[in-house]
């Protein structure tokens with residue numbers, strides 16, 4: 063304890079030396095020495111508290127501490143050198159030799175030698191303990207048809223069993239939690255497993271050649287949907303992976319010819335699930351197709367172009383009858399009058415002929431057209447169920463990807479396209495369509511249309527150079543690949559609208575289309591947002607949308623999504639025009655600048671050329 067002692071001797075000079083004996087550069091000792099000197103002047107005068115402070119600073123423990131401090135300081139300033147010149151080499155060698163001694167040591171338990179009289183049929187067993195948590199074990203079992211053995215049928219990628227690295231497809235199950243599975247049905251074994259809590263112990267006879275998955279990862283786009291709950295053939299319903307049209311799947315295992323293992327890229331953390339192989343799904347599609355009542359050309363094209371064409375005719379008549387006074391005042395659109403919507407703008411925009419889409423839908427389907435279109439329309443019924451895809455990032459030197467807009471008539475495809483081009487005409491452009499009708503006095507070849515003969519037009523169709531076309535009032539109209547290429551070669555983004563059944567024609571490595579589906583929002587919102595919008599038909603302009611028109615638009619949008627949803631890269635709901643435009647701009651930018659999934663054939667074709 064440190065105490066103040068008024069009767070203590072006055073400070074003597076020897077003590078001071080102790081402090082000065084320390085390194086003169088040592089600031090701490092120097093300060094202490096000066097403080098003590100100062101205090102000593104007041105010591106004899108017994109100024110309040112001075113004795114206490116003096117004794118404190120003069121105490122032996124403080125001086126001892128200072129001594130230690132000084133020694134350390136001295137030691138710090140000395141440069142340390144190894145005891146021997148080869149100390150570093152020696153220490154390295156010592157470390158390596160320690161490592162070798164430990165590494166050579168056999169840590170396996172010493173087992174007694176095997177007895178000589180083991181029967182040859184005796185099988186090696188493996189005991190596997192898995193701790194069951196919330197997730198499934200990730201393995202399926204089956205009974206061997208001949209022997210009745212219970213075997214591990216497959217181990218699901220990313221599941222508990224696979225992560226343990228101890229269970230393989232083909233392993234024979236002998237016991238589960240000490241219960242022999244001999245003679246049991248797989249369902250009974252599943253029941254035992256279901257009742258188990260915590261750690262589950264399997265006794266298995268390991269398969270002689272554990273399967274090795276050497277296949278490369280493949281990514282596919284699902285061209286159809288699949289619901290394991292509705293598939294009586296799936297080996298294990300719980301292990302099934304449901305998917306919808308357009309989902310991108312990572313195929314992680316194709317060892318089984320019938321059932322692959324896959325994961326959705328939108329959900330990479332989950333363990334894989336069972337999906338039918340390409341071959342099996344194709345067979346299922348075919349069986350389903352044949353089981354349906356006969357419908358000549360079930361594709362959307364036929365319903366739109368033949369039956370809907372007639373429906374549309376009727377509806378237009380009805381609309382004429384039901385139209386209110388305001389509508390009756392609208393003028394009939396003569397062929398010569400403002401045929402091009404493009405003329406009303408600040409500058410001329412090609413490819414915006416009034417009712418261009420309507421004319422395509424209402425056109426009488428020529429036999430030529432019917433024969434070509436059906437391949438695309440019927441494709442989804444029995445086409446490839448999976449399409450291999452790869453990530454594609456457009457390089458700055460590459461041409462822009464073609465932007466395709468599609469949606470039910472009246473949803474606003476043309477409005478959005480027009481707004482986009484008006485927003486930046488030097489960046490976005492439409493392709494100039496072809497026609498077989500004669501040029502009018504105010505038109506220019508290559509501006510409104512490319513005016514060609516019927517023979518030329520038909521040869522373009524037969525050589526697959528027409529992306530879409532239709533017949534209207536005896537004339538052919540359409541957009542060619544070359545017209546689109548002209549825009550792309552100029553370094554601009556070509557934006558075109560297309561009927562869904564023509565989609566296969568544009569899906570080429572040459573154009574690498576990015577398809578945006580424009581969708582109506584719900585009826586309530588549509589009624590509100592289309593309050594002042596006008597339907598443009600080839601009979602009347604300025605006719606308001608009626609509830610039936612909006613309902614028809616919604617129904618058609620649903621049919622398009624059901625039948626062609628797998629081809630849509632992006633979906634925009636056109637409720638507020640301003641928001642839809644903003645979304646369109648951002649989607650187009652992403653399509654051109656960010657990596658996207660595209661058919662693998664588009665990229666391999668690139669390398670070939």
Ligand SMILES: Nc1ncnc2c1ncn2[C@@H]1O[C@H](COP(=O)(O)OP(=O)(O)OP(=O)(O)O)[C@@H](O)[C@H]1O
Pocket residue numbers: 417418419420469470471472473474475476477478591592595596597598636637638639640642
């Ligand atoms: N979000 C919207 N809000 C209000 N009106 C809209 C909206 N989108 C489009 N419209 C209007 O709806 C009408 C039909 O649009 P548009 O002509 O673009 O349809 P479309 O999809 O091209 O169909 P079609 O090819 O049959 O003409 C136009 O008058 C357009 O201005």
